[in-house]
Amino acid sequence: MPKTIYANSLEITVKNDPSLDALYNKRKQSVKAPASTRSFILAKAKSTQVRASFNLWNWTLGVSLCTALLVLFQYVGLSHRQIQPQYNVIQVHRLYEESQPLELARQAAQQTRIQHADNYARYMQSQQVLATHHKLNAELVETANGWGLQTCDRELVLLTTQLVDQLRNHHRLEQQLKKGDQVEIAFDAQGRILTIKPTSKLNC
Amino acid sequence: MSLSIAIKSFLHLELSNEELMGRYVQSGDAALLARLYDNCANDLYHYLLTHSDPEMAGEIAQRAWLRVMEKRHLYHSNGQFKAWLFTLARNLLMDEYRRIKRQPLMESTDLTGTSTGYQGDIQLAFNQALATLPFLQREAFVLQQEGFGLQDIAAITGDSQEAIKSRLRYAKNHLRQQLGDHSEE
Structure with missing residues (x-):
């Protein structure tokens, strides 16, 4: 082999x-x-090389074992999760959630239509009921059983406590009425009292 | 660099010692070390033999190569492999001299009037003249003959470049003086 002369030999x-x-x-x-x-x-050098490859083999083996364990744990975890019933419930819940808004909206619309029709019918009925059939003047008196209405014909119509409450609740009874007040009583076709209002037209 | 080495290796081109060492550092392949050994072993052994006896030279050379294997991770790819190898070997040689309590650096050689006398075999005269050189001068001369520059020799020996230059001058003058006119023949 020719002698090597390095650059810095210059x-x-x-x-x-x-x-x-x-x-x-x-x-x-x-x-x-x-x-x-x-020799x-x-x-x-060869023995070192063999040892290095052996170590590499060990390293590879270790990595393979770790990977196998990881896969095993994943599989076991997956299986464990699969046997839990929550999965089915969750899936059903999602399907329900997806279909529920439309169904609910349909049901709500239907319900609203029914209620609206019902209310309208009730309103119409109440309008008919409120149609006064005849009126009668009377004087508000207090009796032992509550209030009473004494007409010019000397008839006494007793008002039960429930009736007074109902009339007040439906604003068909003036709140400021007191004993001795002259009132006008409106009746419907069936003879039920509709309203009691104060009046000054009582001429018996 | 690794790509060029791979291409050279694929094309079976001759790799430099540095490229071989670079690959050996990475792979630890014994075949690469064998190629390095074949390229440098004789040079190293000759250097050691010039500064010791055959037994010690063989022992130190073997230890130097073992150290190349053990310390290959310390090799810098930008350095000359041969300079690194010689540095390892010289350190081992100095350690060995210290162990056996011999101080070759301090051994003085009287070079005046010690002409070996040329008696027909100039090679023998050269060998004898080389052997009579002081250790450091002999070392500087041998390292220069091995192709190392002043900077490399200074790095291997741990001395200044000026000191190396001076040793080389003395060594060559002595050798010429010992060989006399016969060296011109």
């Missing part, structure tokens, strides 16, 4: 002597490194 200011170089190279050619050293070093 820095050498001491000139090479060709005759010395030749003598040195000739001397070097007669000197060889012991073959036993080469020993390479055997050592």
Whole structure:
């Protein structure tokens, strides 16, 4: 092999002597490194290399085992979750949730229509009921059983407490009425009292 | 760099020692170490033999190569492999000298009037003249002959470049003086 001259050898200011170089190279050619050293070093290097690959094998084995354990845990966890009933419930719940708004909206609309029709019918009925059939003047008196209405015909119509409450609740009875007040009583076709209002037209 | 090494390796082109070492550091492949050994082992052994006896040179060379294997992770890819190898070997050689309590650096050699006398075999005269050089001068001369520059020699020996330059001058003058006119023949 030719002698390698490195770049920074140019820095050498001491000139090479060709005759010395030749003598040195000739001397070097007669000197060889012991073959036993080469065998020993390479055997050592190969044993190290084998050990390295063995370690690599161990490392690979360890990684494989870890991966297998991870997959096993994943599988066990998945199976455990699969046998829990919540999954079915959740799925049904989602389906219900998805269909519920439309269904509810339909039901609510239907309910609203029914209520509206019912209210309208009730309103119409109440309008008919409120149609006064006849009126009668009377004087508000207080009796032992509550209030009473004494007409010019000396008839006394007793008002039960429930009736008074109902009339007040439906604003068909003036709140400021008191004993001795002259009132006008409106009756419907069935003779039921509709309203009691104060009046000054009582002429018996 | 690794791509160029891979391409060279694929094309079976000759890799430099540095490229071989770079791959060996990464792979630990014994075949790469074998190629490095074949490239540098004789140079290293000759260097050690020039500064010790055959037994010690063989022992130190073996230890140096073992250290290359053990300390390969410390090798810097931008450095010359051969310089690193010689540095390891020189440190081991100095350690060994310290262990056996011999101080070759302090051993003085009287170079005046010690002409070996040329008697027909100039190679023998050169070998004898080289052996009579002081350790540091001999070392500087051998390292220069191995292709190292002043900077490398200074790094291997741990001395200044000026000191190396001076040793080289003395060494060559001594060798020429020892060989006399016969070296010109």
